[in-house]
Amino acid sequence: MISRLLNSFLFILCALCSINYFENPTASGFTNETDREALLAMKHLVLSDPFRALSSWNASLHFCTWHGVACGSKHQRVIALNLSSLQLAGFLSPHIGNLTFLRRIDLSKNNFHGTIPEEVGQLFRLQYLSLSNNSFQDELPGNLSHCSNLRFLGMEGNNLTGKIPSELGSLSNLRAPGLLKNHLTGSLPRSFGNLSSLVSLSLRENNLEGSIPIEFERLSRLAYLDLSFNNLSGMVPEELYNISSLSTVAMVSNNLSGRLPLDLGLTLPNLQTLYLGLNRFLGPVPASIVNSSGLEYLDLASNSFSGPVPKNLGSLRYLQILNFGFNKIGDKNNNDLTFLTSLTNCTDLKEIGLYKSNLGGLLPNSIANLSTNLYYLVMWGNYITGTIPTKIGNLKSSQALDLADNMLTGRLPESIGKLVMLKEFYVHLNKISGEIPSALGNISGLLKLDLGVNLLEGTIPVSLANCTSLNLLDISHNHLSGFIPEKIFSLSSLTLGLLLGSNRLSGRLPSQVVNMRNLIQLDISRNKICGEIPSTLETCLMLETLNMSGNFLRGTIPSSFKKLRSIRVLDVSCNNLSGQIPEFLADLPFLSNLNLSFNEFEGKVPAEGAFENASQFSIAGNNKLCGGIKAIQLPECPRTKQHKRFSKRVVIIASSVAVFITLLLACIFAVGYRKLSANRKPLSASTMEKKFQIVSYQDLARATDGFSSANMIGDGGYGSVYKGILGPDGQTVAIKVLKPEQRGANRTFVAECETLRRIRHRNLVKIVTACSSIDFKGNDFKALVFDFMPGGSLESWLHPSTVESQNSKRLSLLQRISMLIDVASAFDYLHNHCDEQIVHCDLKPSNILLDNDLTAHVGDFGLARILSAATGETPSTSTSSLGVRGTVGYVAPEYGMGGQVSISGDVYSYGILLLEMFTGKRPTDSMFTGNNSLHNFAKTALPDQVSEIIDPLLKIDTQQLAESSRNGPSSSRDKIEGCLISILQIGVLCSVELPSERMVIAEVLSEFNKIRKILCSK
Structure with missing residues (x-):
């Protein structure tokens, strides 16, 4: 009894002490002081x-x-x-x-x-x-x-x-831990499942990884969950979708996968926001989503969701944002867009994103009846047909309207002029015809207008000058004619670009260009612009790209161009310019792409600045030039007039002696072997230019040690290639010897000669000379002599044959991009800048050769076709007798079905080459069987699985590039990943099955220059 009383006393005493500790300010040692x-x-x-x-x-x-x-x-x-x-x-x-x-x-x-x-x-x-x-x-x-x-x-x-402390899971009263926008690592603590009072959990913008713990299912009061912009992976526990209190679920930009439950809209009746973009989710969009009647924001972009889209999305009356971009929600059929009509019931709708979603079918007129609050409608990169509704002007709140890269036809409706709030309007890469509506001039606040690559005709409306905020105007690649309105050049707001190339514009370039002081890109190429280059261009101090090629410009390059200190790309090729090449071009600090080809320039070529590297400039087709760096192999410039006359005499005498001796030898051979050679067709004198040096079989045999196998560097269907040292100067060359026993070899030789005599470009393998003769045994002998490329073929770099080569031959991201730009430049020249279009027909890694600087040069024109400039067809007088050939895996599919040779066939081969360079897989890899192909392999991985399919060696390089960036690895990694996605998209767009849907090579070149600029920016 006493013991019990004593224990009770002690308990009361402890309680009083405890109260005193918590309520008496001095009891714990802490006071007001x-x-x-x-x-x-x-x-x-x-x-x-x-x-x-x-x-x-x-x-x-x-x-x-x-x-x-x-x-x-x-x-x-x-x-x-x-x-x-x-x-x-x-x-x-x-x-x-x-x-x-x-x-x-x-x-x-x-x-x-x-x-x-x-x-x-x-x-x-x-x-x-x-x-x-x-x-x-x-x-x-x-x-x-x-x-x-x-x-x-x-x-x-x-x-x-560091990691999120798991001890925080014991805070049972915690309602809202906000840990977003830090650098937290590790996994999500499973102990957070014990936070029974939790209402809001935001961990976005960290570096968290691992999966979402299944213990989160116990968070029965959770209303707000944001795990976006982390590195989370795996499947989302289905139990998480059963937390009926959830109103916001955001998991953007992770590596999460799996399917959404079909009953999602039933288990989450209070859902208002669902953001799942930039992940790896797949499967259909649950039709039950319409049961989440309070849904306001639905963004599932950049996943692998498939269709069809629920037809009754219009029952979501409060819907404001709908984004299904970069998914496969369509099947390219006529029913893909029927759901848009139901969206006319969503009166609060503000944004619709349906870009790159595999959608087909007619663009419904009902889009003109969408919410008047709609300010963002983006549907580019699909297979949408039909015309733009005439009542599109009803969307009076529109700020961005993007219907680019589809198959739209018809005219641009005048009602577009009613969209006075419009800031960006894109309809490029369609088949829109008719004239540009003058009503576009009513949109004074328009910032970007891109109507390029269509069938527009007529003149450029003067009313566009009323768009005084315009910073990008692209109306290139159409059929526009007439003069360029002077008032267009009065738009001082133009900064990003004025692109008028590939039209039929005429007249002079207006001197009002003086007003565009902040313009970065000006393209008037491939038109009929005449007159002199206005010196007023000197005021465009921010100009980085100036393309004036393919016109009728005359005169000289203005001396005022020395003020264009920001210029990177200058192309004045294929004009009638004359005079000397200005020395100040060598002083422009950023000039890295200079094309002066096919003009009438004369005199000395500078050897400094942009002229130090042969891959950075082109002077082809200017026959009166001399000097320059050794690589371009021009004659030395004469020092005095007397010296010039003396040199002429020496050249004439030496040439006459050489021709006489050659003719004498030819006669001796002809008499000795007339029976053997009676039926042989001699090489036409027109096949090679007279300036090429004459070589004999004996010369080439001496150069290769008798065509020794030790000097063989390649072997193909029509010939073998040897390395040789030619002539007294010891010039290193590559000698392609045709195999006379191979059927079609003779025609291939003639075809290649006929093609090579017409072309000259810095990214084409330069031919030194050709030989059509008889060997010592009286057999027919034909050979082509090229500049030797010490870097070997691209094939040897992409697929090294030995372990040592694998360790030494690693191409970086920027090197691969530069090579693709080189190849695209060569094809742009062949397709667009020659007197007659030339189709290569056999692009593959083994036909791309590299010099010491790893600059790419396209070679092997044995299958090339010369197309008529007027009809685009192969003329009967050229190489049409050659059968359509190519290499399996690279040849365009229409060729195999008897389709006509075209430049789009080269684009297909280019696309396959691109995908091979970035995935490391040949198109003939054993994994590609049935409907699976390199094209589909890359297309399926876009956009979220790109990192999984790129070449492992390239992945190592991109990681190192990101870590060395001044902007930090995370920022650089995002930039690199975005560029890789863009690159593979180019490859996929170039290698689509239908020729009409492929990109044009000029556009490819432009896109790659943009990508390189992004990667090289600090």
Whole structure:
């Protein structure tokens, strides 16, 4: 009995002591004075106070009256500290742990840095803690779990690293932990499933990885879940979709996969926001989604969702954003777009994104009846047919209208002029005809207008000059004619580009170009522009690309061009320009692509600046040039007139002797072997230019040590290639010897000669000479002599034959891009800049040769076709007798079905080559069987699985490139991944089955130059 009484007494005593500890300010050793001292210690570590918010923290005032300090009325202890948005900078003092009565701390939106003191974990009464939008570093203290009353934890917008402490899972009162926008790593703590009071969980913009814990299913009160922009992977637990309280689910930009439950709309009846973009989700969009009647934002972009789209999305009356872009929700059939009509019921709809979604069928007229609040309608990159509705002007709130890269026909409706809020209008890459509506001039706030690659005709409306905010105007690749309106060149707002190329525009280039001081790109190529280049272009100081090729310009390059210090690309080829090449071009610091070909320039070629590297400039077709670097092999410039006359005589005499000796030898051979050679057809004199040196069989045999196998560097169907040292100068050459026994070899030789005599470009293998003769045994002998390419073939770099080669032959990302630009430049020249179009017909890695600088040169024109400039057909007088050939895997599919040779066939081969270069897989790889092909392999991986299919060696290079970036690995990694996606998209678009749907090579070249510019930018 006494023992029981004693125990009861001790229990009461302990209880009283406990009460005294918590309620008596002095019982625990912390008093009003310690609170004051703690606040002063905090002030001491504030290094910057621009608003003098802490000036009141001094001895003349009681600390309970200090700015931002709140005390309890009973004991005058600090219970709240609110110093938000004061631009305070410094450290958070550990003495904050002495403010033991604190219930609320708000230091958000300042510039505190350093480590969060662990002493914060001593504040067991704390309910609200916000340190967001500062610069705190290091790890989040795990002992915050001691703050058992904590309801709100705001740590977003700092530089916190390390893992999320699993101890935080014991905070049963926690309702909203905000840890977004940090650098947290590791996995999501399973212990968070114990946070029974949790209402909001935001962990976006960190580096978290692993899967979403199944324990999260226990968060029965959760309404807001945002895990976006992390590295989470795996399937989302289906149980998570059963949390009926969820109103927002955001998981954008992770590696999450799996399917959405078919009953999603039934299990999440309160759903208002569903953001799942940039992941790997697949399967259909659940039809039950319409049961989430309060849904406002639905964004599933950049996944692998398939169709069909639920037809009754219009029942989502509150829907504001709908984005299905970069998915496969369509089947390219006529029913793909029927769901758009139901969306006319969504009166709050503001954004629709259906780009690159495999959608086909007619564009319904009902889109003109969509919400008048709609400001964003983007449907580019599909297979949509039909015409743009005449009542499109009903969408009066539209700011962005993008219907590019489809199969739209008809005219641009005049009602577009009613879209006075429009900022961006894109309809390029369609088949739209008729004239450009003058009503476009009503949209004074228009920023970007792209009507390129269509069938538009007529003149350029002067009314476009009313679009005084326009910074991009692209009407290239149409059938426009007439003069360029002078007022267009008065648009000082044009900065991004004025692109008028590939039309039928005539007249002079207006001098009003002086107004476009900030223009970056000007393209008037392939028109009928005449007259002289206006010197007023000197005012375009920001100009980076100037393309004036393929016109009738005359005169000289203005000396004022020396002021264009930002110029990177200058193309004035295929004009009637004359005079000397200005030396100041060598002084332009960024000029890296200079094309002066096919003009009438004369005199000395500079050897500095852009002229130091033969891959950076072209002077082909200017026959009066001399000097320059050795690589371009021009004659030396004469020093004096007397020396010039003497040199002429020497050349004439030497040439006459050489011709006489050659003719004499030819006669001797002809007499000795007339029976053997009677039926042989001699090589036409027109097949090679007279300037090529004459070589005999004996010369070539001596150059190759008798065609020794040790000098053989390649062997193909029609001939073998040898390395040789030719002539007294010791020129290293590659000698392609035709196999006379091979059927078609003779025709191939004639075809290649006929083609090569017409062309000259820095990215084509240069021919030295040709030989049609008889060997020592009286057999027919034919050979072509080329510049030797020491870098070997691209084939040997992509698929090395030995382990040593694999270790040494690694092409970087930028090297691969540069090579593809080289090849595209060559094909752009063949397709668009020759007197007659030339189709190569056999592009593959083994036909691309590399010099010492790994500049790519296209070779082997044995199957080339010369197309008539007027009809686009193969003329009977050229190489039409050759059968359609190519290499399996690279040859365009229409050729195999008897289709006519065309430049789009070369584009197909280019697309396959591109995909091979970036995946490391040959198109004939054993994995490609049935309907599976290299094209489909890449297409299926776009856009979210690109990192899985690229060449492993390239993946290593991109990682190193990202880590070395000044902008930080994360930013650079995103930029590189975006460029890889764009590159593979080009490859896929070039290698589609239908020729009419392929890109044109000029567009490919333009896109690659943009990609290289992005990667090279700091």
